[in-house]
Amino acid sequence: MLRHDGPAAFAGYEAEFARLLPELARVPAGAAAPTGLPVSDTPRGYLFDLVADLFRRIAEERPLVLLIEDLHWADRSTRDLIGFLVRAARATRLLLVCTYRTDELHRGHPLRPFLAELDRARGVDRIELGRLDRDGTAAILADLLGAEPAARAVDDVHGRTQGNPFFIEELAAAGDPVGCAVLPETLRDLLLARVDRLPEPAQRVLRMAAAGGTRFAHQLLAEVAGLPEAELEDALRAAVAGQLVVADPDGDYEFRHALFREAVHDDLLPGEHARLHARYAAAIEAQPHLVAAGRAPAEIAHHWYAAHDHPRALIAARTAAGAAADRYAYAEQSRLLERVLELWELVPDAADRLGMDHLRVLEETLDAASTAGDxxxxxxxxxxGLAEVDTAAEPLRAAGLLHRRGRLLALLGKSDGTAEVREAYRLAAGVPDTPERVRLLADIAAHLVKIDPGQAASVADEAMAAAEAVGEDVALLPTRIALLCRTDNAPDLGLAELRRAEALARATGNAPALVSALVYLSDVLYELGRYAESEEAAEAGVSEARRVGISRSTGAYLLSNRAEALIALGRWDEADAACAEAARIDPPGVSGLHWLQLRAGLRLARAHPAADELVGRALAFLARPYLWPNHRLPLRELRIEAALAVDDKVAALAASRAALADERLVDLPREGWPVLSAVARAAALVGDRDRLTPPPCAESIAAALPTAELTVCPGAGHMLMMERPDDVNAAVAGVLHQVLTGRDAGTSGQRVGTSA
Structure with missing residues (x-):
């Protein structure tokens, strides 16, 4: 107010208000000092009346909102003034908003009785704000970083901060939030300062609790601490009163914030760290019920590893990895097997202890990482694995590694993986038929169908013959399901066979095969124009993939398939929500392109302010060494649409030429027709005086489209639709007339597509 309205806003009471604003007591040289009572002698009640009257005068002119932050740091005079304003504000258009942090309110905090008094006042509402959810954390990070953060970054920051905005800002300010493995020193000191205020016995128990994790059971802590019950309870009571630990009705405890636990744990001495974790491991091994059901193997593995007991940690990690796989927790299984690989070098007799060779551990880790989407x-x-395998002695094992490498190279957009897959086929060719060989041949055929359909069909026939020989049902092979949708020439694109595979997978409880069937079922239904059924199949697949933990791998396309069907049904808001859910899952490699391309197109169509960013991220995939054609062609369309959205006809023309030069354009009608439609809208009709898109450019596009009709309007310029609306309408009507008068259906469809 002083800066905006000057001293006159205080209506001659500058001297009295100087007690609150010392700037008012400073007068320029030669100016008369304000008269009134000395600043130190101004009665407090009189000053409160002046403040209330000031806000009343402002509120009479316009509604006034007064925001007071960090009330937990207010002194008594400030609290008294706020209480006075609460009572005085009832008859004015004044909204008083005060904020405070509940974490700061220990039991003896003076704000507690003040808040209780305010709760009894009329017109006062207390609003409890919970912690931010994941989306809220993402929004803050996007604002702080100036760009949409990666899903992994959001997960990491949200997990560590538990949605506390202050902690989010501190981690973001420290640099890359994901790479910030160590707490920023300023934040660590701030957190530990709260701990230092506790009595020493409470600090000691808090250090023991920190080794047990963010959440810990009373009985487990008692086993590890070895303290008399009364002494342990006194220490925990002090920690609870200090707002560092909260108790729940089940008798367990939890650090109020995960970062409190992290700071205390990081402050442990090395010997103290190892000793405490060893105690936890031994206690949980003896009494697994002390931790949540199903968590004992993972907790034991964690604590023996933190205690630096390598032999015990090796065996425990392998056991915990198996338990994680049983719970469909493949990311956790992958992390535990990585630990097994790390400890292998530190335990001389690791192979004997585990009963498997190093290559087998590598293969299990590879399977887990792939299933988890890493x-x-x-x-x-x-x-x-390929560096260790003996190709001559175990050709099928080597072939399996080669095929997986080729598939991963394609999924990451590094190459088409053809060399690796064909070498895998060569190695598998001389191996006797077994179920493992049948599955490998089906995998190889499904990969080759995108590159060499002829060879893919040949390998598929070989897989079918081998399956019959060994009694393997190929309908349950996920890659065979994919193959059916691409090689069958049936009018229903293999729909009947897919339905059979779905029913068989449900009957046998084969979750991966069921998810795979639903992926391709939703895809085929969309291609047949049965959009509602496609959306239903994709939605069912999303639930199943989530249930068995394969949303980022086998089920990566389900959410985007559902979004694609919803777009076709005109349910754009639901489609955008499905894309947002896919973004949270963050499918890896080119699996994450489909939802990104769809959402970029949606935002482009809606003129969303963030459209450019998403379009740029999607088009960046074109710079990868390799993209499957069904991924590449929609990006060609998106580039044209993005140019048309900003009326950049030159860029649209260049993008159209690049799209028409794509060698797979004519092979994939589902992806090709939208590209041709975008090309047609970019340059189907031009004026002969158009300098931005001159007739020769349009002629080159028309020449590349065998059934396109180019209409040149003599004397017209770039704004053809405005300059010659009758000519434009006549040209479009002529094409439509040709369709309506009975031309060949295939030709007519092409004319409409290229001229609309």
């Missing part, structure tokens, strides 16, 4: 790590593991 394709970059899986690719590295294939290289390590």
């Amino acid at each position: 394709y970059n790590r899986a690719l590295t593991l294939t290289r390590a």
